[in-house]
Every structure is written in C-alpha cells, then in structure tokens.
Amino acid sequence: MSAIPQPLIELSQIRKVFRTSHGALTAVDSIDLIVERGSTIGLVGESGSGKSTVARMLLRLLTPTSGSIRILGEDVTGWSDKKLKPVRSMLQWVSQHPAAALFPNLTVGQNIMEPMRIHGIGMAQERQRKARGLLAKVGIPQEGFHAFPHELSGGQQQRVVIARALSVDPGCVVLDEAVSSLDVSVQAQILNLLQDLQEEMNLSYLFISHNLAVIRLVCDEVAVMFLGRVVESGKTREVFDHPLHPYTKKLLAAVPSFTPDGGVTQLDESSLLQGDPPSPLNIPSGCAFRSRCPYARERCAQERPLLRRVGTQDVACHFAEEIAAE
Ligand SMILES: Nc1ncnc2c1ncn2[C@@H]1O[C@H](COP(=O)(O)OP(=O)(O)OP(=O)(O)O)[C@@H](O)[C@H]1O
Numbered sequence: 001m002s003a004i005p006q007p008l009i010e011l012s013q014i015r016k017v018f019r020t021s022h023g024a025l026t027a028v029d030s031i032d033l034i035v036e037r038g039s040t041i042g043l044v045g046e047s048g049s050g051k052s053t054v055a056r057m058l059l060r061l062l063t064p065t066s067g068s069i070r071i072l073g074e075d076v077t078g079w080s081d082k083k084l085k086p087v088r089s090m091l092q093w094v095s096q097h098p099a100a101a102l103f104p105n106l107t108v109g110q111n112i113m114e115p116m117r118i119h120g121i122g123m124a125q126e127r128q129r130k131a132r133g134l135l136a137k138v139g140i141p142q143e144g145f146h147a148f149p150h151e152l153s154g155g156q157q158q159r160v161v162i163a164r165a166l167s168v169d170p171g172c173v174v175l176d177e178a179v180s181s182l183d184v185s186v187q188a189q190i191l192n193l194l195q196d197l198q199e200e201m202n203l204s205y206l207f208i209s210h211n212l213a214v215i216r217l218v219c220d221e222v223a224v225m226f227l228g229r230v231v232e233s234g235k236t237r238e239v240f241d242h243p244l245h246p247y248t249k250k251l252l253a254a255v256p257s258f259t260p261d262g263g264v265t266q267l268d269e270s271s272l273l274q275g276d277p278p279s280p281l282n283i284p285s286g287c288a289f290r291s292r293c294p295y296a297r298e299r300c301a302q303e304r305p306l307l308r309r310v311g312t313q314d315v316a317c318h319f320a321e322e323i324a325a326e
Pocket residue numbers: 018019020025026027045046047048049050051052053054280
C-alpha cells in the first residue's frame with residue numbers, strides 16, 4: 001500500500017493574539033491553510049487583515065497562540081530555534097523592499113551566498129559556483145556578482161533577493177507584496193521569472209498582494225481574509241468569477257478594467273467598500289463584516305458564520321446560497 005503524500009505545509013486552526021498596551025489584539029483567528037508542492041496560494045484582504053501575520057507563522061518567525069503548523073506531516077509548532085534551523089532553510093521570504101532586505105556592505109555574490117554560509121551548505125568554491133548559477137537563472141549578468149546592492153535597479157535587487165532565497169533549495173517561498181514596489185513592466189518580468197522558477201524547481205509560493213489582477217494571474221488558489229479570518233477560499237478562478245462572500249464581491253468591485261474603446265470602467269460608488277473595518281482589539285459579535293455588509297440582517301448580529309462549502313468554494317456567510325442564486 002502506498003503512503004499518502006503529506007502536504008508540504010499545513011496550518012490548522014492557527015490563531016495569533018498580540019498583547020498590546022491597548023489590550024489583546026487578535027490578528028489571526030482559526031485559519032486552516034494547506035500548501036501543496038508546486039502550487040501557489042494567494043492571500044488577499046485589506047491592510048491589517050492579518051496576511052503577514054499568517055505568513056510569519058508559516059515561516060515560523062512567530063509562534064501561534066494556538067493551533068498547529070506541520071511541515072511534511074511533522075508538527076513543528078513548539079520547536080525551538082535550534083531544532084527549527086533546517087526547517088527555516090526550506091521556507092524563504094521575499095518582501096516588498098529589496099533594498100532593505102539585502103546587506104548593503106556585502107556584494108551581490110556575498111548576499112546570495114550568505115544563507116548557504118549560515119546553514120553550512122557546501123564549501124566556499126561550491127557556494128560561489130551555485131551563487132553564479134542562480135545569478136544567471138534570475139537574469140543578471142555575471143559582472144553583477146561583484147556589484148553592491150545600491151548599484152542595481154529595484155527590479156535587479158529583487159532578482160538578487162529571489163536568487164538568495166533559492167540558494168538554500170527551499171520548498172516554499174513567501175512573497176509578501178514582492179512585486180508591489182516595482183514598475184509594471186518589471187513586475188511582469190519578475191512574475192514570469194517566478195513562474196519559470198516554480199516549474200523548474202517545483203516550488204510552492206504563498207503570494208500576498210493587494211493587486212487582485214496579479215493574484216488572478218499567478219495563484220491556483222486564493223484565501224480572502226477579513227479581520228484575521230478567512231471569509232472565502234477556493235480555486236482563484238471560481239472565487240474571482242463567482243464571489244460568494246459580500247466582502248469578496250466588494251474587493252473585486254474596486255478593480256478597474258479597460259473597456260474595448262481603450263477607456264477605464266467607471267466604478268459604481270454603491271458597490272465599493274464603505275468605512276473602515278472594526279478594530280482587531282474589539283472584534284464584534286456575530287459576523288465581523290456586518291457593519292459594512294449590504295446583505296446583513298438580524299441573524300448576522302447574533303451568530304458568527306463559519307467557513308463552509310457552498311458549491312465550488314468555502315464561504316463564511318449565512319446567506320451564501322442566496323447570494324449564489326442572484
Ligand atoms: N508585533 C505585533 N504586535 C502587535 N500587533 C501587531 C503585530 N504585528 C501585527 N499586528 C497587528 O495585527 C494585525 C494584522 O497585521 P498584519 O501585518 O498581519 O496585516 P496585513 O494584512 O499584512 O496588512 P498589510 O496589508 O498592511 O501588510 C494588525 O492590526 C496589526 O496592527
């Protein structure tokens with residue numbers, strides 16, 4: 001009998017409560033997430049919805065208040081920093097600001113080799129050979145090996161950050177707004193590069209972005225977060241073509257698109273999100289989205305909707321069937 005392959009990463013019911021001077025702040029609550037090898041999962045939601053906190057727990061840079069994190073079936077939730085060291089090389093992170101992520105006093109080559117040095121991978125010569133190979137893979141000429149980060153453009157710096165993340169042969173790379181600071185044509189180049197590398201190296205990505213067009217382009221699956229919880233998840237195409245949660249509908253309604261005559265669609269004010277989300281220091285009872293929801297009624301104030309299967313996706317709304325039938 002063949003063993004069932006374990007998911008690369010599995011987050012079960014993870015929760016993160018920060019102790020702040022204003023009281024307990026629930027940044028993430030009851031989230032389940034499975035990252036399979038070679039797949040890309042998108043996390044979307046307004047600022048402060050908890051996306052980076054989920055990513056930091058997945059990377060084991062933060063310990064969840066409760067819930068568990070499994071890597072290839074092994075529960076690593078309570079592991080010490082020492083025990084986590086080999087796990088950390090499997091999980092890499094690319095953030096929004098490449099200039100801040102690179103060591104300014106190290107050359108590009110030294111930056112790429114640094115994680116290999118930290119994790120004791122290979123001898124000096126081997127590391128150099130691998131770093132040069134990665135530099136070529138991310139499309140930077142070999143002369144760049146001895147350059148310093150400030151001598152490169154933002155797009156080139158992000159390529160170096162990606163090469164550095166790949167130097168330790170990770171299974172999963174978290175891309176937290178990784179292309180947001182780049183201009184549109186460079187964004188497209190980096191996205192193509194990421195897709196090529198994924199195919200070649202069977203990488204998994206957790207992709208966080210406010211740009212829903214980018215999410216649609218690169219993600220197999222997407223999870224929509226509101227105030228620390230997932231309110232809708234499923235295959236990206238299904239969720240984006242037939243959103244069932246009122247919050248997902250509002251997020252998508254705010255994306256302008258081009259018209260056939262070269263103009264831009266007018267956004268209908270009434271379909272956009274109004275007001276701010278409630279404070280994570282004081283999460284309301286019932287459905288946390290109800291103060292901004294056009295479908296809200298009595299039941300929404302009393303009963304918190306749980307994530308449940310409706311058609312092709314998971315949705316946390318009492319009236320998802322009704323919305324689906326519209
Ligand atoms: N170390 C911390 N201490 C206290 N509160 C925190 C901490 N880190 C995050 N938070 C709070 O947790 C909530 C979620 O933050 P998080 O950074 O995960 O949001 P996000 O979805 O990544 O937002 P953005 O899109 O702006 O990056 C926010 O209310 C934030 O202020």
